[in-house]
Amino acid sequence: MASVWDSGLGSWSKSIRLEESSSCWENGSACALQPSSSPPPHLLAARIPACPDGEKTWPKKYPFCGGVFQSPIDFHNDILQYDTTLLPLELVGYNVSSTDHFMLTNNGHSVRMSLFPTMHIRNLPFQYTATQLHLHWGNRNKPEGSEHTVSGRHFAAELHIVHYNSDKYPDVTAAIDKSDGLAVLAILIEVRCMSCAFSIVNNVALVPGFDIQELLPDQLDEYYRYEGSLTTPPCYPSVLWTVFRHPVKVSEEQLLALETALYCTQPNDPAPLEMVNNFRHIQKFDERLVSVSFRQGKGISFTFAERGEYNTLHLFSTFYPKFSRHFTAPWRHIHYLQFTDGEFEEEEDFLNVLQEVSSRVGQNPGVLAPDFFEPLDNISALSIK
Structure with a gap:
């Protein structure tokens, strides 16, 4: 080239x-x-x-x-x-x-x-x-x-x-x-x-x-x-x-x-x-x-909405919006937040990651540690307090 x-x-x-x-x-x-x-x-x-x-x-x-x-x-x-x-x-x-x-x-x-x-x-x-x-x-x-x-x-x-x-x-x-x-x-x-x-x-x-x-x-x-x-x-x-x-x-x-x-x-x-x-x-x-001729990248975006004492974590997929999720918990401050644009070859791969993310959020309603998403491919680290 x-x-x-x-x-x-x-x-x-x-x-x-x-x-x-x-x-x-x-x-x-x-x-x-x-x-x-x-x-x-x-x-x-x-x-x-x-x-x-x-x-x-x-x-x-x-x-x-x-x-x-x-x-x-x-x-x-x-x-x-x-x-x-x-x-x-x-x-x-x-x-x-x-x-x-x-x-x-x-x-x-x-x-x-x-x-x-x-x-x-x-x-x-x-x-x-x-x-x-x-x-x-x-x-x-x-x-x-x-x-x-x-x-x-x-x-x-x-x-x-x-x-x-x-x-x-x-x-x-x-x-x-x-x-x-x-x-x-x-x-x-x-x-x-x-x-x-x-x-x-x-x-x-x-x-x-x-x-x-x-x-x-x-x-x-x-x-x-x-x-x-x-x-x-x-x-x-x-x-x-x-x-x-x-x-x-x-x-x-x-x-x-x-x-x-x-x-x-x-x-x-x-x-x-x-x-x-x-x-x-x-x-x-x-x-x-x-x-x-290719499958589009299926990204997950993480965003926050502050509402009084409770904040909402949105997990949104640009490619599969119908599978988006949101969770509300008493998070007071965003310590670290990064948008990501991971790619997944198949819809099933994306849904597996989304399910794992949802599970982890549910298990950690108060504090998400900096290594929260590290084991997941194509997902950026997220820390919220």
Whole structure:
């Protein structure tokens, strides 16, 4: 992982710039979605003309952007459903020889790498063939540039690997506006640590081949799956999204390089314009179903409510709220209290722990010692007097 993410973004990205561009994002500081030169067909979905008022203006020219089943969305417990039929993805042809080269470009709103048609995904409803990957990020002052969020939490950035349905369509241009046309793998990115030699050729960088799978998290069997849209105009609702549960990690220095080294300056601009905040905001859920291939963490939270001489200890499960318990006793002071978010593989495991906690509380109505919960896995120590 680290050897591939060690890509010196700052070393090449300033040389990969556009002569013309325009600002099309919410705060007006991000860069254009329209390159000056004519792009190949698979870039058409990432192009729109100037829109200085931000993404709220997209629906005026691109009606799908104001329609249903838009992306990105927030993944929270209320909308998730465990699906036993979801299989680990099988990635074919992702390990590319170093004698071959990927072409890396600044397309005006992101950094984009073209992929080879020998790369496929299996274990989806159809075979999907890779076409390109690109990144979304924030800015140096607010590095929260992921498009999808988990329980309201943004990640530092997000990588998208775009594929088209090659079982049904000859190329991405034919597939892009079809309901089953695209499949995107989304990788959430957290800050940790990453440097690959690029040679600059005109306005592109040539990247020696490597194993694209190394950009993905280790656990390919844990992901969110839903039907959504492109996150840039024309926002076609044509994407089968797979968002991996576990983020990959990059260094703070590399994230800063990404946030400060890419530019999209127009010829008449008095100063260079940084490409930042190139992510779309969270969209309405529209009653969709999000399937997950993993069982959610079943946490127990411990909280107190003071009521005169008696306090109440609440044991609450975010995943199994119907099994929550509360106990009232003459506890006067909270000596130590820590919330916990333990994980349990099965409902039975959670209920066993809850039963043990309930039993101990019942046996100790006056004082709970500091080691009260120590023998229990995933439960923090609690001391109350």
